[in-house]
Amino acid sequence: MQTTLAEAFRNTAEGDTAERILRNCVHCGFCLATCPTYQILGNELDSPRGRIYLMKQVLEGATPTARTQQHLDRCLTCRNCETTCPSGVEYGRLLDIGRHIVEEKVGRSPREAATRAVIKTGLLSPLLFNTVLKLGQSVRGLMPGFLQARIPAAEESGTRPAPHHARQMLVLEGCVQPGLKPNINAATARVLDRIGISLITAAEAGCCGAVAHHLNDHDDSLAAMRRNIDAWIPHLDAGVEAIVMTASGCGVMVKDYGWLLRDDPAYADKAARVSAATKDISEILVAEADALKQLGTRAEPKRIAYHPPCTLQHGQKLSGGVEALLTRAGFELTAVAEKHLCCGSAGTYSILQPEIAGELKTRKLNHLQAGQPEVIVTANIGCLTHLQSGSSIPVRHWVELLDSALATS
Ligand code: SF4
Ligand code: SF4
Numbered sequence: 001m002q003t004t005l006a007e008a009f010r011n012t013a014e015g016d017t018a019e020r021i022l023r024n025c026v027h028c029g030f031c032l033a034t035c036p037t038y039q040i041l042g043n044e045l046d047s048p049r050g051r052i053y054l055m056k057q058v059l060e061g062a063t064p065t066a067r068t069q070q071h072l073d074r075c076l077t078c079r080n081c082e083t084t085c086p087s088g089v090e091y092g093r094l095l096d097i098g099r100h101i102v103e104e105k106v107g108r109s110p111r112e113a114a115t116r117a118v119i120k121t122g123l124l125s126p127l128l129f130n131t132v133l134k135l136g137q138s139v140r141g142l143m144p145g146f147l148q149a150r151i152p153a154a155e156e157s158g159t160r161p162a163p164h165h166a167r168q169m170l171v172l173e174g175c176v177q178p179g180l181k182p183n184i185n186a187a188t189a190r191v192l193d194r195i196g197i198s199l200i201t202a203a204e205a206g207c208c209g210a211v212a213h214h215l216n217d218h219d220d221s222l223a224a225m226r227r228n229i230d231a232w233i234p235h236l237d238a239g240v241e242a243i244v245m246t247a248s249g250c251g252v253m254v255k256d257y258g259w260l261l262r263d264d265p266a267y268a269d270k271a272a273r274v275s276a277a278t279k280d281i282s283e284i285l286v287a288e289a290d291a292l293k294q295l296g297t298r299a300e301p302k303r304i305a306y307h308p309p310c311t312l313q314h315g316q317k318l319s320g321g322v323e324a325l326l327t328r329a330g331f332e333l334t335a336v337a338e339k340h341l342c343c344g345s346a347g348t349y350s351i352l353q354p355e356i357a358g359e360l361k362t363r364k365l366n367h368l369q370a371g372q373p374e375v376i377v378t379a380n381i382g383c384l385t386h387l388q389s390g391s392s393i394p395v396r397h398w399v400e401l402l403d404s405a406l407a408t409s
Contacts (some may be wrong), residue, residue, distance in 0.1 A: 001025045001052075006061035013263060014097045018059050021094045024087045025052055031081035031091075036342045037074050040359055045071045048081035048091055055098035064102045072099050074356065076349055077214070078310035078342035083317075092315075093259075096213075103216045116215050119348055123176055123211050130179040149389040157182035160189045163198035169284070170235055170243045171199045172228070172250055175207040177381040184381070187403035188246050188281055194406060195291035197284075199244065204231035208250040214347040222264075225257050229270050236277055243278045246399065248380040249347060252315035254278045280312065281399055282321040282379065289328070297329040297405040301374035305334045306398065307364065307387065309380035310342050322379060322398050329405045334371025338363070345386035361390050369393060377401055 003022045009015030031048040032038050038047035045054065054071055058064045072095065079092050108116065122129055136151040143151070169192065171185055178185065189199040209224035232243055245251030258272035285292060306323060313319050323333055344350055344360030365387060368376050376391065377398040378384050388395040 001027060001056065003056055003060065005059055008061075009059055009101075014100070015059065018055070018094055018097045021090050022052070022056055022059070025049070025085075025089045026087050028086070030086060031084045031089075034080045034084045034340060036076060036078060036080065036344075036360055037356060039341075040356060041074070046074050048085075048089075051075060051098070052089070052091070052094065055094060058098065058101055058105075064105050066106055069102050069106045072102055074353060076310070076342045076344070076346040076356075076360075078346060079314035080310060080340055080342065083314045083340070099216055100218065115352070119351055120211060120215055120217065120220070123348075124207050126175060126179065129176060133179050152180055152385060152388060155181060155183055157186040158190070160186040161193040161198070163200050165193070165196050165198040167197045168200055168235075168240050169197055170205075170232060170240050171201055172205060172208060172243065172245055172247075172254065173201055174247050174250055174381065175211065177247055180385060181381060181397065183400055184246050184397045187397070187400045188244065191285070191399060191403050191406060192244075194295055195288050197241075197288075200235070200240070202228075202231040202235055208253045210249055210253040210347060213253065214349075222260065225261060225271065226264075226267055228254070229257065229261075229267060229274050232274055232277075233270050236273065241277075242284060243274065244284055245278060245280050246397065247382075248280060248309045248312035248316060248318075249382055251278060251280045252311040255316060280316060280318055280321075280379070282312075282318060282325065285325055285399075285402075286321045289325075292325075292406075293328075295406050297402075300405065302330075303332050303334055303371070303373045304375045304377050304401065305336050305368040305371055305373035307336070307343060307368055307376060307378040307383060308339060309378055309383045310346070312379050313340070322377075325402060326377070326398060329402055331401065331405070334373050336371065337367045343383050343387055345380070345382040347382060350382075350386050357386070361386055365390050375401065 001022045003019050005015050005019055027049060029049050035047050044050040051071055054068050075095060077092060077095060081091050137154045140148055140151050140153060173185060192199050205228045207224050209221040212220035212224060245254065255275050255278050258275035261267045261271035326333060342360055343364040344357035350357035373393060376387060376393055376395045379398060384395050384397060
């Protein structure tokens with residue numbers, strides 16, 4: 001797509017990147033067919049091609065309006081359009097740039113700004129988040145059904161083996177996952193321990209930066225990245241083999257540190273090193289399949305439906321690994337239609353765009369439940385809690401099922 005950047009964006013890092021990406025878009029519209037918001041809203045401006053056109057206009061000097069911002073806000077950043085696009089358009093990177101520019105020019109109403117500040121404070125303070133969560137869980141039984149659905153029941157984590165193997169990997173604990181579903185990282189540690197790998201934590205590491213990034217707060221997001229890099233590099237120097245992600249939403253973010261910090265002379269190399277060492281837990285276990293095979297499994301429950309998060313299949317381009325591991329462990333995966341479509345969770349999206357998120361959740365659950373599974377599994381804490389809030393079927397992380405299958409073998 002021919003683009004003539006406005007003076008303000010010429011010879012800038014954002015302008016150059018945006019122009020390179022825009023050039024690749026040939027306006028074919030193939031991406032419309034797999035865009036969840038276009039499927040629901042039916043408006044070209046809520047499709048990838050429409051949003052690309054809006055961003056192009058802004059980069060060429062048009063003044064963005066609140067309406068422009070709304071169309072960009074409605075994007076789930078699921079990146080399904082990237083998987084579909086035959087021209088390799090890096091839509092996600094362009095959207096980051098477009099949202100940043102539009103945010104600076106349009107701003108936020110006091111109400112929107114307050115909502116975003118509350119989300120950021122609530123999700124990024126483990127003490128505050130866990131206190132509120134525990135309070136909610138303690139009175140959960142007295143709440144009406146719709147509120148109960150929003151607060152997951154308290155859960156035990158099971159034992160977590162102390163590090164004792166020579167082979168070690170780091171885990172990013174995550175900001176909300178340890179409070180909501182403490183068993184996910186514990187189950188990961190147990191599975192890895194059985195194949196001779198100890199999972200350790202860098203105490204100074206915290207949120208991956210995705211929450212602030214989703215809210216367009218680039219400074220806070222970059223600060224979180226630098227803090228994690230400082231926490232992890234000494235462990236990589238000491239021989240830790242990988243940084244394991246048990247939430248695909250965090251994984252896609254940490255794998256992007258190298259790109260996001262490429263212009264920071266103090267962090268560019270370290271960020272690239274951290275990104276290269278970062279692996280989703282499915283990548284680790286696929287690579288260790290021979291060791292897993294020695295263990296034997298007894299899969300219980302049998303019938304499960306798998307929802308691959310967008311951050312795994314479109315963001316990290318990882319498909320098939322989870323399915324292969326679960327099938328090999330003896331689980332029966334039910335057929336699920338529209339596997340490529342987002343469930344509506346999408347980071348902070350389900351809070352900021354509840355109507356679209358709710359519609360996508362219902363659509364996704366209809367497909368997941370069609371095969372009458374005993375359990376639904378996924379690979380990201382956001383998808384897990386979002387889907388669980390609309391289903392009476394238990395929704396779990398797939399590694400928990402693999403752990404229980406190994407435990408009973
Ligand atoms: S499929 Fe790719 S090239 Fe075609 S309109 Fe969408 S982004 Fe542009
Ligand atoms: S990222 Fe997802 S919601 Fe956004 S334009 Fe692409 S397909 Fe549509």
